Amino acid sequence: MTAALRLDGVSFSYGVVQVLADVSLVLAPGERVALLGRNGAGKSTLVRLVTGLARPAAGTVWVGDWDTRDHSPDVLARRVGSVFQHADQQLFARTLEDDVAFGPRALGFERSDVAGRVARALDALELGAQAREHPYDLPPALRKLAALAGALALEPALLVLDEPTAGLDRALRARVTRALLERAGRAGAGGGGAALLVITHDLTFAAELLDRALVLDRGRLACDESLAGLLGAAARLETLGLLRPPVAELSTALDLPGRPIRAADAARVLARVAGGRADP
Numbered sequence: 001m002t003a004a005l006r007l008d009g010v011s012f013s014y015g016v017v018q019v020l021a022d023v024s025l026v027l028a029p030g031e032r033v034a035l036l037g038r039n040g041a042g043k044s045t046l047v048r049l050v051t052g053l054a055r056p057a058a059g060t061v062w063v064g065d066w067d068t069r070d071h072s073p074d075v076l077a078r079r080v081g082s083v084f085q086h087a088d089q090q091l092f093a094r095t096l097e098d099d100v101a102f103g104p105r106a107l108g109f110e111r112s113d114v115a116g117r118v119a120r121a122l123d124a125l126e127l128g129a130q131a132r133e134h135p136y137d138l139p140p141a142l143r144k145l146a147a148l149a150g151a152l153a154l155e156p157a158l159l160v161l162d163e164p165t166a167g168l169d170r171a172l173r174a175r176v177t178r179a180l181l182e183r184a185g186r187a188g189a190g191g192g193g194a195a196l197l198v199i200t201h202d203l204t205f206a207a208e209l210l211d212r213a214l215v216l217d218r219g220r221l222a223c224d225e226s227l228a229g230l231l232g233a234a235a236r237l238e239t240l241g242l243l244r245p246p247v248a249e250l251s252t253a254l255d256l257p258g259r260p261i262r263a264a265d266a267a268r269v270l271a272r273v274a275g276g277r278a279d280p
Ligand SMILES: Nc1ncnc2c1ncn2[C@@H]1O[C@H](COP(=O)(O)OP(=O)(O)OP(=O)(O)O)[C@@H](O)[C@H]1O
Pocket: 014, 017, 019, 037, 038, 039, 040, 041, 042, 043, 044, 045, 046, 085
């Protein structure tokens, strides 16, 4: 099966400053992957390479079977939907639904198809009631969701999201988590759902949504493993500059079976353990 995304020995520099060094990774269709690392590690730069806004100095970035060197960013948008770190400042249409429709229209989908994509994207993020509002009349947090809706409306095989929950409260984070789980799990034309590559500093959000972790450390891929495994390794997290989320802390502190990292899983295990104690 063709990978949703493959980086083969990718390096990139801004002038003389090397920002990514020999990065290789593969995302299978439907995989849900966190891209982690300190400020300045090179995460957003990697997004620019995947979306075709920058070209690797060495190595190759494959989106499906397309080499990003051979395609412009607008063509790559057929396969990769993205939300940039400050995407809430990039809305420009007069209504939210027009903004979300921009991508599918630009890709040349028919009017009824565009309408369906927009409706599904707004629906997934529970933004239907705001469809006719001006994007800049929305609170900043909802503008962030609007940008995400624009990426969902492309219905791509790969979603690359740079800090999609920055500035969102708990309820909105849960909304984003639900929408993305649904997109990743959905049976699409190719059989699988969308692969997710999500940059975040919020490891609680990451734990709820994602199950594999890539960590960039000064431009190098320092880690590629299960997110649960990484969150269980306190010393390594610290070395990589990452903050362990409370559920993972609790799991380790109480030595919970399976070391769950998601709140619902931890609650289930705790109930079982407590039930076992109450029931001799
Ligand atoms: N346009 C640019 N010109 C020169 N250097 C840049 C440019 N953009 C980023 N850099 C530098 O490249 C390095 C990687 O930046 P990048 O934005 O990819 O990091 P990041 O991992 O996304 O960080 P953050 O978590 O703060 O968003 C940093 O040292 C940054 O200062």
